Amino acid sequence: xxxxxxxxxxxxxxxxxxxxxxxxxxxxxxxxxxxxxxxxxxxxxxxxxxxxxxxxxxxxxxxxxxxxxxxxxxxxxxxxxxxxxxxxxxxxxxxxxxxxxxxxxxxxxxxxxxxxxxxxxxxxxxxxxxxxxxxxxxxxxxxxxxxxxxxxxxxxxxxxxxxxxxxxxxxxxxxxxxxxxxxxxxxxxxxxxxxxxxxxxxxxxxxxxxxxxxxxxxxxxxxxxxxxxxxxxxxxxxxxxxxxxxxxxxxxxxxxxxxxxxxxxxxxxxxxxxxxxxxxxxxxxxxxxxxxxxxxxxxxxxxxxxx
Amino acid sequence: xxxxxxxxxxxxxxxxxxxxxxxxxxxxxxxxxxxxxxxxxxxxxxxxxxxxxxxxxxxxxxxxxxxxxxxxxxxxxxxxxxxxxxxxxxxxxxxxxxxxxxxxxxxxxxxxxxxxxxxxxxxxxxxxxxxxxxxxxxxxxxxxxxxxxxxxxxxxxxxxxxxxxxxxxxxxxxxxxxxxxxxxxxxxxxxxxxxxxxxxxxxxxxxxxxxxxxxxxxxxxxxxxxxxxxxxxxxxxxxxxxxxxxxxxxxxxxxxxxxxxxxxxxxxxxxxxxxxxxxxxxxxxxxxxxxxxxxxxxxxxxxxxxxxxxxxxxxxxxxxxxxxxxxxxxxxxxxxxxxxxxxxxxxxxxxxxxxxxxxxxxxxxxxxxxxxxxxxxxxxxxxxxxxxxxxxxxxxxxxxxxxxxxxxxxxx
Numbered sequence: 001x002x003x004x005x006x007x008x009x010x011x012x013x014x015x016x017x018x019x020x021x022x023x024x025x026x027x028x029x030x031x032x033x034x035x036x037x038x039x040x041x042x043x044x045x046x047x048x049x050x051x052x053x054x055x056x057x058x059x060x061x062x063x064x065x066x067x068x069x070x071x072x073x074x075x076x077x078x079x080x081x082x083x084x085x086x087x088x089x090x091x092x093x094x095x096x097x098x099x100x101x102x103x104x105x106x107x108x109x110x111x112x113x114x115x116x117x118x119x120x121x122x123x124x125x126x127x128x129x130x131x132x133x134x135x136x137x138x139x140x141x142x143x144x145x146x147x148x149x150x151x152x153x154x155x156x157x158x159x160x161x162x163x164x165x166x167x168x169x170x171x172x173x174x175x176x177x178x179x180x181x182x183x184x185x186x187x188x189x190x191x192x193x194x195x196x197x198x199x200x201x202x203x204x205x206x207x208x209x210x211x212x213x214x215x216x217x218x219x220x221x222x223x224x225x226x227x228x229x230x231x232x233x234x235x236x237x238x239x240x241x242x243x244x245x246x247x248x249x250x251x252x253x254x255x256x257x258x259x260x261x262x263x264x265x266x267x268x269x270x271x272x273x274x275x276x277x278x279x280x281x282x283x284x285x286x287x288x289x290x291x292x293x294x295x296x297x298x299x300x301x302x303x304x305x306x307x
Numbered sequence: 308x309x310x311x312x313x314x315x316x317x318x319x320x321x322x323x324x325x326x327x328x329x330x331x332x333x334x335x336x337x338x339x340x341x342x343x344x345x346x347x348x349x350x351x352x353x354x355x356x357x358x359x360x361x362x363x364x365x366x367x368x369x370x371x372x373x374x375x376x377x378x379x380x381x382x383x384x385x386x387x388x389x390x391x392x393x394x395x396x397x398x399x400x401x402x403x404x405x406x407x408x409x410x411x412x413x414x415x416x417x418x419x420x421x422x423x424x425x426x427x428x429x430x431x432x433x434x435x436x437x438x439x440x441x442x443x444x445x446x447x448x449x450x451x452x453x454x455x456x457x458x459x460x461x462x463x464x465x466x467x468x469x470x471x472x473x474x475x476x477x478x479x480x481x482x483x484x485x486x487x488x489x490x491x492x493x494x495x496x497x498x499x500x501x502x503x504x505x506x507x508x509x510x511x512x513x514x515x516x517x518x519x520x521x522x523x524x525x526x527x528x529x530x531x532x533x534x535x536x537x538x539x540x541x542x543x544x545x546x547x548x549x550x551x552x553x554x555x556x557x558x559x560x561x562x563x564x565x566x567x568x569x570x571x572x573x574x575x576x577x578x579x580x581x582x583x584x585x586x587x588x589x590x591x592x593x594x595x596x597x598x599x600x601x602x603x604x605x606x607x608x609x610x611x612x613x614x615x616x617x618x619x620x621x622x623x624x625x626x627x628x629x630x631x632x633x634x635x636x637x638x639x640x641x642x643x644x645x646x647x648x649x650x651x652x653x654x655x656x657x658x659x660x661x662x663x664x665x666x667x668x669x670x671x672x673x674x675x676x677x678x679x680x681x682x683x684x685x686x687x688x689x690x691x692x693x694x695x696x697x698x699x700x701x702x703x704x705x706x707x708x709x710x711x712x713x714x715x716x717x718x719x
Contacts, residue, residue, distance in 0.1 A: 263540050
């Protein structure tokens with residue numbers, strides 16, 4: 001029982017991070033139908049920038065929480081600028097092009113960002129300085145840390161903020177209008193270039209937050225960390241129904257929990273025929289089964305074939 | 308990933324083909340230096356290319372760079388000696404390649420080195436890339452010396468071109484497994500591996516040795532070499548409450564794993580092999596690395612017979628040694644030494660001499676058995692104390708050549 005609880009806690013933390021990253025994929029996809037494969041790298045850059053800021057402030061005598069806050073803020077700002085430039089440089093010139101073209105550009109941008117990060121931050125693993133002193137709590141035999149609590153809380157707050165933004169503000173309304181039909185939205189006076197740029201900027205900001213979470217949770221950063229994380233988050237977005245905000249959140253958390261339970265119980269379920277190295281396969285089997293019965297994901301609407 | 312390198316690779320390939328194109332015909336294995344071709348000097352100078360392969364990108368790029376730096380230092384030292392072979396002054400050149408620790412890329416890069424007419428190869432770093440690449444070098448008749456591939460299969464393929472300058476996993480695994488069961492008195496052991504040829508191979512040997520010494524394997528879990536989240540498998544292991552946990556994997560996996568063990572309140576003794584026995588592990592795991600027991604195939608760096616000079620020179624140029632750079636240094640030196648003895652830089656001519664090597668390297672006396680494994684390779688057990696690797700004991704090795712206990716010849 002305590003093992004099950006522990007696996008659920010493990011999965012929830014992982015899932016909160018997946019969900020935040022998945023939101024970045026889903027926002028862009030929902031509006032222009034583009035899978036921004038460079039998003040994982042934006043997350044990585046977010047971690048790296050936060051790392052640099054934190055390390056350079058570490059000796060300044062500021063309180064650790066403030067340093068972490070400044071690191072988070074700078075990283076969010078840098079990633080917003082990065083998201084905006086990505087859209088401006090790599091995707092806007094290809095707005096009218098066939099769908100495959102911006103997809104390939106996205107993969108290209110992902111490699112460019114990875115290699116730039118390798119040049120700037122080196123190829124070694126970076127130890128992310130722990131700014132929050134870790135406390136370990138034990139409840140019913142399962143352990144969790146204050147960092148995990150902070151991650152899940154922050155992720156929940158950010159998601160609530162995003163839902164408010166999309167459903168209660170003018171820019172949010174413009175986003176939903178553009179998602180429904182860009183041509184009509186622009187005829188109604190919506191500046192769709194601005195709306196699309198905003199989707200990238202907001203998605204990247206969420207990515208930066210997720211990047212800082214990953215950094216302070218695992219206390220490790222590497223220029224290739226964005227790739228796998230991006231792939232998992234993309235899977236989460238598809239699982240929840242890509243283009244749908246609630247779907248990305250649910251998909252992320254679900255994927256995190258499935259992975260943890262998969263690794264923990266797959267051996268028992270299959271009588272040790274499959275070991276924990278099949279944990280990723282387990283997650284993908286769930287994805288395939290969901291897509292067989294609900295081809296547009298758990299919360300998916302018919303957004304897939306538009307644009 | 309990293310397909311970005313491809314254009315660069317193609318250009319380099321084209322360039323090397325062009326270079327070989329204007330090389331002299333009577334020396335097909337050796338590309339003549341453009342300078343020498345343009346202005347025939349008083350003493351003929353030939354350029355001998357030595358290939359080096361290790362992952363220079365990806366999770367263990369730091370280890371790859373360490374290997375390459377060792378080989379580079381050897382080439383620089385050899386050039387400083389102004390070696391003359393068969394009446395020609397020889398200038399060695401290191402052709403460093405990146406295999407991304409990926410078996411597929413490993414074979415592509417191996418073919419590239421063969422096409423570039425290198426005289427010999429030092430590498431690769433990982434067993435998983437070394438084994439597939441070794442058949443390409445074998446077909447081309449190129450001597451290959453790996454400084455770090457420890458999977459026994461590498462030298463069991465019957466290739467006369469495959470050598471290694473460190474003890475293999477059978478030797479290392481038996482030392483770790485025995486140490487866990489006997490010295491640490493472990494009754495139960497949990498084993499994790501990263502599903503690479505190295506991690507899996509070593510973990511299997513540890514399992515055998517631990518079981519043979521009376522310990523029980525209570526969990527066998529798996530991860531991959533790019534993972535950073537291990538909480539799920541660690542939680543499962545925690546439920547089995549083992550005395551000792553062994554990881555067959557690299558430091559990049561071990562670092563975060565140790566931290567997560569601490570968070571989960573796992574108190575079992577953590578042990579790992581040479582891939583995790585590095586300063587990087589201490590850096591990544593911080594306090595959580597205290598008390599970790601790990602082994603390296605080879606002697607501790609400060610006890611290397613001729614190591615002090617190497618240590619000083621390497622550290623001043625490239626910073627601290629990670630793990631294998633002394634071995635890649637020696638691997639290059641063994642190749643050059645064999646060329647000297649054969650009076651030829653032609654792989655076909657000097658290959659037989661590699662097997663007859665008896666060389667005093669910075670890592671000790673290097674001699675090969677009939678398979679190409681190093682004779683009497685040493686295994687050292689370390690403990691991490693106050694953020695440093697402290698030697699606990701050494702088994703085998705040229706320093707203790709008389710010790711019959713070393714299972715150097717124990718092959719499957």
